[in-house]
Amino acid sequence: GEDVEQSLFLSVREGDSSVINCTYTDSSSTYLYWYKQEPGAGLQLLTYIFSNMDMKQDQRLTVLLNKKDKHLSLRIADTQTGDSAIYFCAGARFSSNTGKLIFGQGTTLQVKP
């Protein structure tokens, strides 16, 4: 079945890099996403990567995909207090055509000044 696992909590100091990890079981996941949930708000798409890519960089964000190990990571460079939020990884399988995303449990990122 489809499953996505994340560590629950990460604490870093402002200015440091943050790395949030995710593992998934469905090797057919074609699209992998990172969503961000700020306090008191809904989830918003932060970035994504296609399964035919190993890396994607978008300003301070770097997404790495290791298909062999089914491991996805999100690196935030120069972490700011405004990055404090819950980060969810999610996968979608193009072939299933269900419209569903499979979400992980979310990683709470705490940024200390």
Add this chain to the structure above:
Amino acid sequence: DAGVIQSPRHEVTEMGQEVTLRCKPISGHDYLFWYRQTMMRGLELLIYFNNNVPIDDSGMPEDRFSAKMPNASFSTLKIQPSEPRDSAVYFCASSVTGAALYNEQFFGPGTRLTVL
């Protein structure tokens, strides 16, 4: 577009009362999802619709929960009778077939439900 709209934003009720949560998806979106978020269980998919038809309700906790989508622009999630363990934040999300980014979901701001 205003995005996904949910109402009310906050609801406080007493155990045993009926609660109705409302959602208006983004215009033109054909998928609608109801999620529940708690500290203990994280984000759970309760039910989702495609073209107003329920596709998968396996996440609905029990018969006290029901969801409807009478038309493409409106959905409700009803809890009757409510219990304290139903206290959570309930999110509605929508997506569209053929989107540029496959299966990207857009979330509403959520309804924070407290059952006393």
